[in-house]
Amino acid sequence: MFAQIYKYLKENGFDVYSIGQHKGICTNPYIVVKENGESEIAGNSLVNDYVELLIYYPIGKYSELSNYKKSILGVMKYLRGVRRVIEAIPTIIDDDKKAYMTSFTYKKIKTKEGA
Numbered sequence: 001m002f003a004q005i006y007k008y009l010k011e012n013g014f015d016v017y018s019i020g021q022h023k024g025i026c027t028n029p030y031i032v033v034k035e036n037g038e039s040e041i042a043g044n045s046l047v048n049d050y051v052e053l054l055i056y057y058p059i060g061k062y063s064e065l066s067n068y069k070k071s072i073l074g075v076m077k078y079l080r081g082v083r084r085v086i087e088a089i090p091t092i093i094d095d096d097k098k099a100y101m102t103s104f105t106y107k108k109i110k111t112k113e114g115a
Contacts, residue, residue: 056099
């Protein structure tokens, strides 16, 4: 699911990175796509596959962050088979990146490998 979401967000005009890929401070908004593992669905050959979108927005532009988050949610609701499972974490300040940071978590049900 990581590759699917990464490509989808890129195709929809977002600046997207995998974890550890972005270097330096945040001068423009961007999204880091991070795999968050899987959890079994009881009595099934299926698993929930989780991906977290870490959202970074330049410090000093807090009033614009809400619209950026809405644009991400608006695009993600059209990605078939994927749904948001956890509300956004409270916005924090990432001093190293000089950015506001929050995240959304999504899941997709898939067949367990080897099942």
